[in-house]
Amino acid sequence: MSEPALIYKITTAAAYAPARAAGAFAGMPIDLADGYMHFSTADQLRDTLRLHFKGQSGLLILAVRAGDLGDGLVWEPSRGGQLFPHLYGGPLPLSAVEWEAGVDVGPNGDCDLPEDVR
Structure with missing residues (x-):
């Protein structure tokens, strides 16, 4: 499998807000509990939103350059x-x-992904 150039992190605006000042994002509560940060590929993103964020609005998708994460990316x-x-x-x-x-993810898990997701 070749590694995609971009991977995607889903977060709430509230969880991401402190990162803007700090220059680094510690993650969502599930990331902190699990001891690693969860990402999705472009192909996995829609299902991740449907399964884990159904009915939520005001979410952010962060497009992250996988190559910038070094050996910590597994x-x-x-x-x-x-x-x-x-x-x-x-x-x-x-x-x-x-x-x-x-x-925003609808009550049935439907959403419109940004057109830049690739």
């Missing part, structure tokens, strides 16, 4: 045996974020 099997990107060993440096965009 690909591990998760949902259905798919390999998911996980970041170990510290916060996400905002310098690795290529862009961010808002997204």
